[in-house]
Amino acid sequence: MSSPMRGSSPSAMAHANRELVLRPDAALLLPALADAFDEPFADSSALPTYLVSQLAAEDVKVALSGEGGDELFGGYYTYVADLLAERAGGLAGLARPLVERLPTSTARASFDYKAKRFVRGAHLPPLERHHAWKEIFSADARAELTGRRHGFDPVDLYRERFAETDGAELLARLQDVDRTIYLVDDLPREDRPRLDGALARGARAVSRPGVTNFALALPAHHRVHGLRKKVLLRKAVAPLVPGRIVRGKKRGFSIPAAAWLRGELEPFARETLSADTLRRQGFFRPEAVTKLIDRHVAGREDLSRQLWGLLAFTLWHERHVDREPQALREPRLEALVH
Secondary structure, three states: OOOOOOOOOHHHHOOOOOOOOEOOOHHHHHHHHHHHOOOOOOOOOHHHHHHHHHHHHOOOOOOOOOOOHHHHHOOOHHHHHHHHHHHHHHHHHHHHHHHOOOOOOOOOOOHHHHHHHHHHHOOOOHHHHHHHOOOOOOHHHHHHHHOOOOOOOOHHHHHHHHHHOOOOOHHHHHHHHHHHHHHHHOHHHOOHHHHHHHHHHHHHHOOOHHHHHHHHHOOHHHOEEOOEEOHHHHHHHOOOOOHHHHOOOOOOOOOOHHHHHOOOOHHHHHHHOOHHHHHHHOOOOHHHHHHHHHHHHOOOOOOHHHHHHHHHHHHHHHHHHHOOOOOOOOHHHHOOEO
């Protein structure tokens, strides 16, 4: 993570940067996020975003994040999977027993994680499988956690929007769902005052209409082609940046949550998600949560996204519902970076 250097001229700022090295001190990191958000928010990228924003604020007043580029130009691996499933989804069922035996990695968005997600959802209809690849808790998992099964289907919200674009190409329809629903709901990690406008205007809050209209009019192969993503965008910037960046893999602005939760964060996770706390709050069955922690720590499955979500909700409830939230104490975070 980096920001411009204080006192740099505009030309120097293009080349200078400052590094921010983050250590996984859960006792400071996660409660600080719970203090900052007035709603349960489980996107782990909010953590580096929060800290790099603090760093940038030392030098600049406004920063542009580039949100929306993936939704407009086809930057997510799920779009590759969407098109691949159209051609080879039937083979996924045959390969599933072998793929499920792949050892679990602690790497971020590892091959084994993506492969297992693909074979588990490839047989579903287009919208359902697109959602399945992003879903954190399935209906069965939610029932196991809460001890209750509801008729609510979160995909219904997506189905309404998906039906409005009937007749358009599949990739464009799925990108539209992400742009108008997923992206808008993920904006709280960015500039909070912008959110109300984003809810009203969709992608226009994060991109210029001309760019949006141009991206949506592109043929699919200019966005995703084979395993290549952001095809036209990469070609456009090729004369401007080094080739290793143009050809490089996508790197989300995320943290190594899987590794942290098998290491430094495990004691904090068990303490935060203790049976006493969960029984007091009354939302999740302690034995089901303990099972998730045990499976993840043992390396049987990457459940970091599920555990991060449970931690985010439990800490938010503790700090905003169980008692009055404390004022943000910025000095608490200074010990985490160097």
